[in-house]
């Protein structure tokens with residue numbers, strides 16, 4: 069269990085008093101700031117939301133899905149019908165999931181016992197004559213209540229450079245890449261509304277969450293109070309500036325990674341040339357990581373030659389940095405398609421203008437492809453560091469236990485020589501399976517293809533040849549690998565030296581993906 073949490077430290081930069089008061093531009097739909105001083109009202113607000121079932125299992129049951137990134141605005145009439153039996157939840161969903169104005173009387177009864185005026189003082193709603201206008205959205209994330217700027221329209225339409233994003237698809241991707249094991253100190257760079265920081269606070273003794281956007285820190289601090297989380301400290305500043313001289317067991321960041329000629333939105337544009345924001349972040353991480361500590365980040369990177377492997381830039385960023393690196397590839401983007409994805413929300417002329425500006429920018433820099441994905445690092449300063457690449461599947465399951473297994477296995481593989489490997493005995497990994505595709509052939513069926521499917525959250529699958537199949541069948545945990553390979557060489561008529569040489573390469577691959585397991589290795593699991 070974690071030690072008792074220290075009182076939440078809300079520095080000057082995040083207190084309600086010190087948040088700069090910005091005159092709301094006419095087109096600004098967001099709340100200027102949330103009041104952090106009336107903690108009793110925040111507690112009451114949290115209780116009202118939770119008791120109504122917002123946005124947890126109660127809402128999920130009637131809505132058929134969690135509120136947040138996956139809900140569809142077009143389905144509001146459907147949701148409202150489903151919610152007809154739960155009037156309080158219905159009102160809260162209208163206000164904080166769909167930004168629908170509600171009648172004052174209806175809001176008053178939904179907020180009870182929290183007085184509507186007190187909720188308005190918190191900054192979550194505004195009372196305009198007889199109507200109540202929501203000023204924030206609230207999503208759910210890992211069973212936490214997360215307040216953020218309104219998402220009534222596409223977030224990217226917001227004219228506000230300090231827009232505070234909610235739970236976006238990349239938020240969920242980064243959450244998958246975080247090893248969830250108890251540690252002392254964690255750092256979340258670019259915390260936004262605080263989603264990752266508050267999630268890891270459950271298993272880290274102390275978390276520091278930073279951002280260059282004071283509005284984001286205000287939301288994040290509000291969310292800490294809303295979820296009664298007391299071991300997160302919020303600091304203002306760029307990258308590692310706010311934590312100068314400190315080091316961590318876990319560093320996480322979903323940075324403003326978009327490669328663009330603009331500096332329009334803090335959440336999107338890092339404001340540096342090409343992929344320099346991400347490269348500087350990755351290059352700076354090792355010196356802030358404690359030995360054995362993990363860092364999980366999302367990144368976009370530019371490639372200047374199509375001949376270069378997708379992992380090339382990441383490899384350069386981490387070369388010789390004293391960390392093991394697991395690069396997970398999400399997508400490869402043609403520059404113009406990437407520009408379109410980030411500008412499609414604009415009205416047609418602005419869209420066209422942005423497409424020209426962004427593609428000219430890429431051409432000027434010589435960028436031919438943009439790649440996106442995740443980078444997981446672990447500091448092992450005095451060790452033989454390794455670099456592994458995988459494709460990141462579209463699933464939503466956390467990869468925490470797979471990360472721990474992969475890092476343990478890659479360390480083992482980096483340290484063991486081929487000779488030592490041949491002397492080891494292996495058994496097949498639990499839970500994987502092999503599928504065969506049969507095709508009619510000469511009055512019978514012949515195996516056309518065999519595929520092995522991994523047992524873990526990574527969704528690994530690969531074609532295997534009959535020799536590998538026979539190798540797997542013979543790995544019974546009793547015989548050393550060299551005996552198994554000698555038997556296969558005899559049985560298949562393959563030269564024994566070639567069989568040993570190739571066998572070792574295949575076995576390393578099968579071990580890396582959990583299809584084979586060394587008999588002498590205790591699996592590492594989440595504690």
Ligand SMILES: C[S@@+](CC[C@H](N)C(=O)[O-])C[C@H]1O[C@@H](n2cnc3c(N)ncnc32)[C@H](O)[C@@H]1O
Nearest residue numbers: 239258259260279280281306307322324334335
């Ligand atoms: C894509 S959002 C990520 C929000 C949140 N961590 C998540 O996972 O959903 C990027 C965040 O980085 C912040 N940011 C932008 N530039 C920064 C910088 N130089 N240093 C620290 N944070 C920065 C933005 O304000 C924004 O909150």
